Amino acid sequence: xxxxxxxxxxxxxxxxxxxxxxxxxxxxxxxxxxxxxxxxxxxxxxxxxxxxxxxxxxxxxxxxxxxxxxxxxxxxxxxxxxxxxxxxxxxxxxxxxxxxxxxxxxxxxxxxxxxxxxxxxxxxxxxxxxxxxxxxxxxxxxxxxxxxxxxxxxxxxxxxxxxxxxxxxxxxxxxxxxxxxxxxxxxxxxxxxxxxxxxxxxxxxxxxxxxxxxxxxxxxxxxxxxxxxxxxxxxxxxxxxxxxxxxxxxxxxxxxxxxxxxxxxxxxxxxxxxxxxxxxxxxxxxxxxxxxxxxxxxxxxxxxxxxxxxxxxxxxxxxxxxxxxxxxxxxxxxxxxxxxxxxxxxxxxxxxxxxxxxxxxxxxxxxxxxxxxxxxxxxxxxxxxxxxxxxxxxxxxxxxxxxxxxxxxxxxxxxxxxxxxxxxxxxxxxxxxxx
Amino acid sequence: xxxxxxxxxxxxxxxxxxxxxxxxxxxxxxxxxxxxxxxxxxxxxxxxxxxxxxxxxxxxxxxxxxxxxxxxxxxxxxxxxxxxxxxxxxxxxxxxxxxxxxxxxxxxxxxxxxxxxxxxxxxxxxxxxxxxxxxxxxxxxxxxxxxxxxxxxxxxxxxxxxxxxxxxxxxxxxxxxxxxxxxxxxxxxxxxxxxxxxxxxxxxxxxxxxxxxxxxxxxxxxxxxxxxxxxxxxxxxxxxxxxxxxxxxxxxxxxxxxxxxxxxxxxxxxxxxxxxxxxxxxxxxxxxxxxxxxxxxxxxxxxxxxxxxxxxxxxxxxxxxxxxxxxxxxxxxxxxxxxxxxxxxxxxxxxxxxxxxxxxxxxxxxxxxxxxxxxxxxxxxxxxxxxxxxxxxxxxxxxxxxxxxxxxxxxxxxxxxxxxxxxxxxxxxxxxxxx
Numbered sequence: 001x002x003x004x005x006x007x008x009x010x011x012x013x014x015x016x017x018x019x020x021x022x023x024x025x026x027x028x029x030x031x032x033x034x035x036x037x038x039x040x041x042x043x044x045x046x047x048x049x050x051x052x053x054x055x056x057x058x059x060x061x062x063x064x065x066x067x068x069x070x071x072x073x074x075x076x077x078x079x080x081x082x083x084x085x086x087x088x089x090x091x092x093x094x095x096x097x098x099x100x101x102x103x104x105x106x107x108x109x110x111x112x113x114x115x116x117x118x119x120x121x122x123x124x125x126x127x128x129x130x131x132x133x134x135x136x137x138x139x140x141x142x143x144x145x146x147x148x149x150x151x152x153x154x155x156x157x158x159x160x161x162x163x164x165x166x167x168x169x170x171x172x173x174x175x176x177x178x179x180x181x182x183x184x185x186x187x188x189x190x191x192x193x194x195x196x197x198x199x200x201x202x203x204x205x206x207x208x209x210x211x212x213x214x215x216x217x218x219x220x221x222x223x224x225x226x227x228x229x230x231x232x233x234x235x236x237x238x239x240x241x242x243x244x245x246x247x248x249x250x251x252x253x254x255x256x257x258x259x260x261x262x263x264x265x266x267x268x269x270x271x272x273x274x275x276x277x278x279x280x281x282x283x284x285x286x287x288x289x290x291x292x293x294x295x296x297x298x299x300x301x302x303x304x305x306x307x308x309x310x311x312x313x314x315x316x317x318x319x320x321x322x323x324x325x326x327x328x329x330x331x332x333x334x335x336x337x338x339x340x341x342x343x344x345x346x347x348x349x350x351x352x353x354x355x356x357x358x359x360x361x362x363x364x365x366x367x368x369x370x371x372x373x374x375x376x377x378x379x380x381x382x383x384x385x386x387x388x389x390x391x392x393x394x395x396x397x398x399x400x401x402x403x404x405x406x407x408x409x410x411x412x413x414x415x416x417x418x419x420x421x422x423x424x425x426x427x428x429x430x431x432x433x434x435x
Numbered sequence: 436x437x438x439x440x441x442x443x444x445x446x447x448x449x450x451x452x453x454x455x456x457x458x459x460x461x462x463x464x465x466x467x468x469x470x471x472x473x474x475x476x477x478x479x480x481x482x483x484x485x486x487x488x489x490x491x492x493x494x495x496x497x498x499x500x501x502x503x504x505x506x507x508x509x510x511x512x513x514x515x516x517x518x519x520x521x522x523x524x525x526x527x528x529x530x531x532x533x534x535x536x537x538x539x540x541x542x543x544x545x546x547x548x549x550x551x552x553x554x555x556x557x558x559x560x561x562x563x564x565x566x567x568x569x570x571x572x573x574x575x576x577x578x579x580x581x582x583x584x585x586x587x588x589x590x591x592x593x594x595x596x597x598x599x600x601x602x603x604x605x606x607x608x609x610x611x612x613x614x615x616x617x618x619x620x621x622x623x624x625x626x627x628x629x630x631x632x633x634x635x636x637x638x639x640x641x642x643x644x645x646x647x648x649x650x651x652x653x654x655x656x657x658x659x660x661x662x663x664x665x666x667x668x669x670x671x672x673x674x675x676x677x678x679x680x681x682x683x684x685x686x687x688x689x690x691x692x693x694x695x696x697x698x699x700x701x702x703x704x705x706x707x708x709x710x711x712x713x714x715x716x717x718x719x720x721x722x723x724x725x726x727x728x729x730x731x732x733x734x735x736x737x738x739x740x741x742x743x744x745x746x747x748x749x750x751x752x753x754x755x756x757x758x759x760x761x762x763x764x765x766x767x768x769x770x771x772x773x774x775x776x777x778x779x780x781x782x783x784x785x786x787x788x789x790x791x792x793x794x795x796x797x798x799x800x801x802x803x804x805x806x807x808x809x810x811x812x813x814x815x816x817x818x819x820x821x822x823x824x825x826x827x828x829x830x831x832x833x834x835x836x837x838x839x840x841x842x843x844x845x846x847x848x849x850x851x852x853x854x855x856x857x858x859x860x861x862x863x864x865x866x867x868x869x870x
Binding site for chain 2: 027028029030031032056057058059060062063064066067070097098099100101102103104105106107108109110111112152153154155156252255256257278279280281282283284285288303305306308309311312315316
């Protein structure tokens, strides 16, 4: 009897982070971190579920959840083994559905919904294989990896053969890098001290605590008020000294001219990079800013709509660091494309973490990149934010400023059943007090 | 007693166009043209409703409708007169809501939902003013028009003062152009003959009928098979002669290299323009294609996510014609920005029509552009498709290949109540037979 996908369950989960101003920045004053959550059920008797989600910041999480549910007819009833054996076909089925595609194309709510379903199926595939996702991916052959990628719209800079060359060049060192990863972990940086809503005393205290925990790289939110930014960055610099790397993040706050002036005013603090200076859609503006403020480095990517925008940012030399996000694009498959594009241009990938379960997901992508794609840790760090990990069955483990390599099978995306029950919006017990 | 917005009603409306292959192209083989429809109700006793919608092509129209409904808490309860008096504030309230914004930002399902609500309120404002929307807009002062625009992310190429210069230069001829528009209408082109699913006999017959109706410009879908395209374009050219302009539309089918080769292979048929050669997000690819195939002209815009992408297409000389869409961006306000950007670069705007009610909407934007922004009809045509106009209270009127200027108050967006009832998905009578 063949096994099939029998059901997608979706949940609108919200965490009341606005009560403490966690996650506050220049564009997002009071987010309630949320997850549009999906669980893929099968009729196998192995007990495995595939978990995926889209991270949002509150209002609209119901719309995002509805978008995931709308994909059920494209997935329910598919034979499980064949589907998991050809994840590229599954990804194409969803991304190129001619009617759903109109709602993007390949961007926004519908595209993120596809990402949640694709990621949930990768979680399920890795659980059934008994491996953490990073390892499952890193043990594929170069041919199997390129088969995951949709090269449509990429071939002017990266085709299948060029991608194969990148992956084949990384094969010889795979075993050594895997061993090193398991022994030493992957470098992390922390954003926990730098939320815009925190006062100076809390900022300084959290900087000290970050250093005490072994972090040598942290990030501050900027962009709302220049005088405040100068004061806060000065405080962080004097607290941390010159050896700690301090990145800053403007969360899309500026136009091009303002970005250039503001970044120049912050240059005395030696920022490790300046993140999201302007609209994530504006390739040409990022390029103009990067040219004007060099050698200060420009980073973006957490709001990158898809691989086509990633390609252009790299083509135009608009970013020095590409910050992939696990739930913004169409899942693992599109992020494999993004990793290959970055490798093609020699640009390091430093994934976006935080939110709900983004650290849990991106650690797998960064570790796969290290073992099998870029083959390098040079200039590479995964964002770490100390939020909401307690809701996951296999939460990230960060020690002495490094992510430990996950060993549990899957994508580390499984939410705890009690957390799902408690945070259901608007009827879960966490929200009952507000009603 | 002050009047307020009391309710948004939404409807998932679908029209079974796939039964006849109307609307079929290289990316969309079997669309069911749909509208996620919103009606804004007030407690005024004037009987006016504001109608807006997002055009989609079937699956996912429920998600789009849910996104519109999710905006109700931001609009219901607002004082009507103040809201309609400051449409820029209303637009900002929706576009920059910090939580909803995460779902784009400014793209996809959530952004289109905002467009439907903004457009519905413009419809209401124009009805209450007793004027067709094009005229309401064209009678605003230059200062009032620039006040509608969100210049965020635009100031590297267009600021308020530069926009004012454009608008002030067009003031002197407004009265004359209004009179000419009312007398002669606005040039149209027709896509009705060229859908990819039609056979050669139907194509030739529809070409002849288009010419008999007075059209001197038509458009064919291409991009699925080069031999078919050569045969169909040859047939259209031999049917129409050399004096009729024939544009072609690839609906995003190609990568850069393929686009260049394919367009060169079609050049013997003297295409008026080549539309959507590749991904609508790919500014750099459009620029490369435009450079390679010049003097053949490149057009795109119906899937343009927002004004930031429009800006870049113009900056990079990636388009010779900008094809704004009425329901893809955040409504009238963002399209005023797009019209100003095009005028700044001297690029003609030829709006995207078709779908459900897109012709009804874009005619107002093009006519406003003629009277008050670009001041020109040179190289400008509005797409016309002979679909679904019967469902509108004030359908477009096209005679001898020209749109007649609408005279009824509003945005021509009011759907007939019987059409709304009949096409409700999935329980309306039109769909009952499929169940």
